[in-house]
Amino acid sequence: MVTKTIKVVNEQGIHMRPAGMLVAEMKKFPNCNVTLKCGEKTAKATAVMQIMASGIKCGSEVEITAEGENEQAALDKAVELFETGFGE
Amino acid sequence: MRIVDLLSKESILLKASPKNKQEAIDKLVELQVKGGKIADKEAYKKGILAREEQGSTAVGEGIAIPHAKSDAVKGPSLAAMTVPDGVDYEALDGEPSNLLFMIAAPMDGDVHLEVLSRLMTILMDEDFRAKLLAAKDKNEFINVIDEMEQEKYPDEKKEQNVSGDGSYKVLAVTACPTGIAHTYMAAEALEKAGKKMGVPIKVETNGSGGAKNILTKDEIAACDGIIVAADKAVEMSRFNGKKVYKTKVSDGIKIPEELINKIVSGDAPIYNHDGEITDGGSGDDETFGRKIYKQLMNGVSNMLPFVVAGGIFIALAFLIDTIAGAPQDSTFGTYTAAAEFFKTIGGYAFNFMVPILAAYIGMSIADRPGFLVGLVGGYLATTGSTFSSVGGDVPSGFLGALFAGFIGGYIMLGIEKLCDNMPKALNGIKPVLIYPLAGLGVIAVIMCAVNPIMGYLNTGLSNFLSNMGDSSKIVLGCILGGMMSIDMGGPFNKAAYTFGITAIAAGSYDIMAAVMIGGMVPPIAIALSTTFFKNRWNEEERKNGPVNYIMGLSFITEGAIPYAAADPLRVIPSCLIGAATAGGLSMAFDCTLMAPHGGVFVFAVVGNWPMYILSLVIGSLVGMLLLALLKKKVNE
Structure with missing residues (x-):
């Protein structure tokens, strides 16, 4: 299991488009369980609705955890997406 | 920010059957427009479509949440549509969508994200989605959401009510000069807004029937501040030392949320009854x-x-x-x-x-x-x-x-x-x-x-009238009629009336006839105007209009005073010309009158009374038309 905490940089927070992007990327790691933890809320990185329901705003800290096959690659990809602000 | 507060009934469409995504968007945009928060429909729709181009907003589970953050949006709002048979909204999972919520968010703030997050939170519940789809009418649809929100966010429900000790956070006083409609409209709007915002508010109405729902000393002491939305003076000394925001009554109707925010945010200046308002602020921008x-x-x-x-x-x-x-x-x-x-x-x-x-x-x-x-x-x-x-x-x-x-x-x-x-x-x-x-x-x-x-004026006028005796009768009639209505009880009126009585004593009765008709025209002209040109007067003036028929017919010129006082520069000239016309005509027709008052009740003794009535009608119509011409339409 690998974990990293990052800060949300895109101004609009994790709205639907970034959430969708994340989900699409994470689905490429079918045997790896990736979760996001923001405040008290936890969301599966492959469930758009759960991510949206967390309402992750710009500047908030998110703890990303990956566990399973290719867990480091999955985590790196997720972190990359967050750090590049999902291309925004 | 509750979902039920953002979703108005006008913006809900149940059991729709759009053929495709395009049509679904059209319908939802239309619903948003009905909700009243969209300033520019085309711009908003463009925002929605631009967002869809980046990827469908259908998130799976039959849910689609098209959204746009745009300058074309006046305030956050939601539109909802259920599609029992589903519509292809190009969902990631390829499934048709049957629950569609469209979000409109203004450019500033995180409203957008909050609404999205909240919608998702409640929509994750499968039973809830089923209940929404099964809703028979709009009320049921809203109730289902309301129940769900109360369950998921129990803290908010408490905030809706009066705070624990029964005190109010915000107090307000509404008052308008007429005290019939606007006072109560503003009170209702403020109460509604307070409820919506979860701010306990009590509103005192200073209407025509006296003050209702009066603010008590304890309430004033306990509140954060007071909104005074009034177009007339209200008792202010009781608010000494409190934060008070003074404004027009119409603001209470138009922007109640903004007013409440002024108090909640502490922006309102502290009211100091002895003199100026302290603590800066813009309470005095009238x-x-x-x-x-x-x-x-x-x-x-x-x-x-x-x-x-x-x-x-x-x-x-x-x-x-x-x-x-x-x-x-x-x-x-x-x-x-x-x-x-x-x-x-x-x-x-x-x-x-x-x-x-x-x-x-x-x-x-x-x-x-x-x-x-x-x-x-x-x-x-x-x-x-x-x-x-x-x-x-x-x-x-x-x-x-x-x-x-x-x-x-x-x-x-x-x-x-x-x-x-x-x-x-x-x-x-x-x-x-x-x-x-x-x-x-x-x-x-x-x-x-x-x-x-005024005394000099009166003497001068009396002398002037006495000297007029020799010149044209008709001109004299016009002048007398006009004088009766120019100040309705002041020096002009007095001089003309005295002149008429003196003339009766001297045995010439035509002068009193012109005087009386001049005094009858103003109330009748105003009464006619309130009947036929309603939009020139405010509600109170309209309601009191019919009384002026009685006043005018009884030669009680004073009935016109409230109207003249409210808008002297337009009302007095209109009445003056109408009265002068009637006075001149009365003289022209050689009408006579021996009684110094009585109006229509003494018409039996008026010489040449048919023509006298005709003169009165013409004079009153002239007055009425001039009022219609000069007075601006009232926005009520």
């Missing part, structure tokens, strides 16, 4: 003209009941004497005991009319100390006191009283300013002794100085 209007209307609306009740009493007296068959001469109206009762008491009520006008103008300028200067100043205008004849000489009428109300009010403010420098020890006796005493002295001197001018 224009001078608006202030004057407000003060004037405060006087007029308080004067109206006196005019109406007194006028009807006097008309009753004439009616009683007509039935009793009293002789139609100068005793008409007081001939029988019953008539005398009504005419005398009605006359007493009338006597208060002009002082009350001045008193309430004074009070709206300088609060309670202004009441005294206005009342006494107005009374001095009716007695016509001068230095040489303090008991009274020539009344300056309602124009003099208007002057007394305004000048008295502002002088009182000046006196209060001057007294600021007095030792603090005297503070206690300022309002009970110093202000009233100084105010009374100053207004007495001013009115005694002003009234003689």
Whole structure:
């Protein structure tokens, strides 16, 4: 299991488009369980609705955890997406 | 930010069957527009489509949440649509969508994300989604969401109610000059907004029936601040030291949330009853003209009941004497005991009319100390006191009283300013002794100085009329008619009326006929105008309009005073020209009258009465048309 905490940089927070992007990327790691933890809320990185329901705003800290096959690659990809602000 | 507060009934469409994504978007945009928060439909739709181009907003589970953050959005809002058979919204999972929520968010803030997050949170519940799809009507749809929100966010529900100890966070007072509609509309809007925002609010209405739902001392002490949305003076001293935001009553209707926010955010300035508003703030951004209007209307609306009740009493007296068959001469109206009762008491009520006008103008300028200067100043205008004849000489009428109300009010403010420098020890006796005493002295001197001018005017006019005797009768008739209506009880009116009575004594009866008709036209012209040109008058003026038919027909010119006082520059010229027309025609037709009053009740003794009636009708119509022409439409 690998974990990293990052800060949300895109101004609009994790709205639907970034959430969708994340989900699409994470689905490429079918045997790896990736979760996001923001405040008290936890969301599966492959469930758009759960991510949206967390309402992750710009500047908030998110703890990303990956566990399973290719867990480091999955985590790196997720972190990359967050750090590049999902291309925004 | 509750979902149910963002979703209005107009923006819900159940059991829709759009053919494709395009049509679904069109329908949802349409629903958003109905909700009223979209300033520019095309721009908003463009935002929605641009978002869809980046990827479908159908998130799976049959849910689609198209959204746009745009300048075209005035405030956050939601539209909802259920599609039982589903529509292909190009979902990631390829499944059709059957629950569609469209979000409109303004550019600033995180509303967008909050709404999205909240929607997702509740929509994750499968039972909830099923209930939404099964909802039979819009009310049920909203109730399902409401229940769900209360369950998921139990804390908010409590905030909706009055805070724990039963106190209110925000208080408000609403008042409009008429006190019939706007007062209550503003109160309702504020209460609704308070509920929506979860801010406990209590609103006092200062309507025509007196203040209702009055704020108590404890409530005022416990609240964060007070909103005063009023177009007339309200009792302010009780708010001393509290945060008060003063504004127009229409703001209470239009922007209640904004007003509540002013108090909640602590932006409102602290109100200091003794003088200026401290702590900066922008509570005093009214224009001078608006202030004057407000003060004037405060006087007029308080004067109206006196005019109406007194006028009807006097008309009753004439009616009683007509039935009793009293002789139609100068005793008409007081001939029988019953008539005398009504005419005398009605006359007493009338006597208060002009002082009350001045008193309430004074009070709206300088609060309670202004009441005294206005009342006494107005009374001095009716007695016509001068230095040489303090008991009274020539009344300056309602124009003099208007002057007394305004000048008295502002002088009182000046006196209060001057007294600021007095030792603090005297503070206690300022309002009970110093202000009233100084105010009374100053207004007495001013009115005694002003009234003689009216006296000269009156003498000059009388002489002028006497010298007119030789020239054209018709011109004289026009002048007399006009004079009767120019000040409705002031020097012009008085001079014309006295001239008419003198003429009766001298045996020429045509002059009194022209005088009376001139005094009958203004109320009738106004009454006609309130009947046929309703949009020129406010609600209260319209409601009192019919009474002016009775007033006019009874030769009670004073019925027109409240209307003239409210808008002298337009009403007086209209009445003047109408009355002059009638006076001139009456002379032209050689109409005569031997009784000095009585209106329609003495028409039996009018010489050439058919033409007299015709003159009255023409004069009144002229007045009415001019009123329609000159007066602007009222936005109510």
